[in-house]
Amino acid sequence: MTQLGELQKALPRFEAAGIKLYAVSYDEPEALAAFAHAQGIGFPLLADSGSAVIRRFGILNTFVAETDAPFYGIPFPGTYVLDEEGIVREKFFRRHLANRESADTVLESALGEILMGEADPRADAGDEDVRVTAFFHGGPLRSGPLRRVVVRFELRDGLHIYAEPVPDGMVATDVIVEGPDGLMVEAPILPPSEPLRLEVLDADLQVWSGTVDIAVPIWANSELVCIMRPVDPNVVTLDVTVRYQACDDTTCLMPRTERLRVEVPLAPHDVPAFLDGTGHRGVDVDSMKYFRDMVNRTRG
Amino acid sequence: MGQNDFTDEFGFTAPLPVTHAQRKIPDEGFATGPAVGARLPDFELQSHTGERIALHADRGDSKAAVVFFRSAVW
Numbered sequence: 001m002t003q004l005g006e007l008q009k010a011l012p013r014f015e016a017a018g019i020k021l022y023a024v025s026y027d028e029p030e031a032l033a034a035f036a037h038a039q040g041i042g043f044p045l046l047a048d049s050g051s052a053v054i055r056r057f058g059i060l061n062t063f064v065a066e067t068d069a070p071f072y073g074i075p076f077p078g079t080y081v082l083d084e085e086g087i088v089r090e091k092f093f094r095r096h097l098a099n100r101e102s103a104d105t106v107l108e109s110a111l112g113e114i115l116m117g118e119a120d121p122r123a124d125a126g127d128e129d130v131r132v133t134a135f136f137h138g139g140p141l142r143s144g145p146l147r148r149v150v151v152r153f154e155l156r157d158g159l160h161i162y163a164e165p166v167p168d169g170m171v172a173t174d175v176i177v178e179g180p181d182g183l184m185v186e187a188p189i190l191p192p193s194e195p196l197r198l199e200v201l202d203a204d205l206q207v208w209s210g211t212v213d214i215a216v217p218i219w220a221n222s223e224l225v226c227i228m229r230p231v232d233p234n235v236v237t238l239d240v241t242v243r244y245q246a247c248d249d250t251t252c253l254m255p256r257t258e259r260l261r262v263e264v265p266l267a268p269h270d271v272p273a274f275l276d277g278t279g280h281r282g283v284d285v286d287s288m289k290y291f292r293d294m295v296n297r298t299r300g
Numbered sequence: 301m302g303q304n305d306f307t308d309e310f311g312f313t314a315p316l317p318v319t320h321a322q323r324k325i326p327d328e329g330f331a332t333g334p335a336v337g338a339r340l341p342d343f344e345l346q347s348h349t350g351e352r353i354a355l356h357a358d359r360g361d362s363k364a365a366v367v368f369f370r371s372a373v374w
Contacts (some may be wrong), residue, residue: 003369019362022355024345027372031350035372043308044353045372046345053343057333059368061326075368076330082364086339086356093332095325097309097370110363144312182311221311228315290373 182224
């Protein structure tokens with residue numbers, strides 16, 4: 001599974017930050033043990049074999065019918081990010097089963113900041129007042145798992161940019177990501193803004209200052225990356241259009257539109273392996289044995 | 301690529317019909333469990349190493365991510 005493999009790869013970074021990782025499924029402990037062994041998973045995979053916790057949490061996938069056993073009992077897949085007190089600070093649930101947050105997104109949600117990777121493809125623009133950098137974050141683009149295009153504004157002290165809504169004549173910050181057919185672009189995720197009262201306009205505004213990250217989750221559907229054909233070409237270009245206006249408390253700079261291009265790699269995948277039907281491509285484990293067990297337990 | 305038996309509303313194609321249990325897509329507004337701002341209810345489950353793990357006791361004072369995933373089998 002791409003998701004747990006990605007989390008495993010990021011495990012040293014979770015551990016360095018003191019963030020614990022747990023993954024829960026409706027599988028039997030033996031099936032989880034085989035999977036963990038094959039994937040080299042070093043964090044706890046927890047067996048909610050009767051889906052009791054899944055039900056108690058209210059996340060039993062009710063769109064899978066009970067008659068669809070052994071598939072019945074799965075959760076709506078999602079992730080809860082907890083603070084030191086065990087309070088849910090953020091949660092990630094998506095309608096599409098193939099959409100999962102990247103390990104970076106989960107880690108950075110817990111950290112409370114986005115860490116630009118040295119190898120992240122990027123493009124930048126701007127000047128000494130406002131620096132604008134767009135970077136592609138979370139690993140190569142795949143069919144399903146979510147990645148992010150992050151637009152980072154670095155504002156000179158005293159400057160701010162605006163969140164929606166703004167009065168006529170002012171420009172709210174806007175980020176648009178476009179790419180080839182099959183690129184799925186989700187709504188931008190905005191950081192918390194701060195209130196600003198403009199007496200002269202009798203307006204209450206919302207602004208950002210300092211370093212501002214706007215993250216746009218993206219993924220590839222099968223028009224761009226299909227598990228049933230090789231990836232070709234293996235790079236795509238994203239067009240990132242950024243519009244903003246920076247002001248200080250007395251004056252505004254001219255509105256700016258930056259057009260940035262970011263070259264994004266597509267992850268290669270093993271096309272013939274899709275026929276194994278387990279959904280866990282590239283993992284050396286006899287899933288069929290555990291699938292038979294899963295069928296048999298539903299007869300009990 | 302249009303929508304067909306193997307391509308879902310998101311344009312995702314796989315070698316199973318979209319009506320198969322493995323490919324059911326929840327409606328908008330499906331349940332996502334404990335709310336942001338609430339303490340995650342505690343639970344105790346057996347791990348893949350055979351250890352029984354009680355979430356909050358095991359976590360101690362650490363931040364944590366709890367992932368609910370589909371299955372390690374299929």
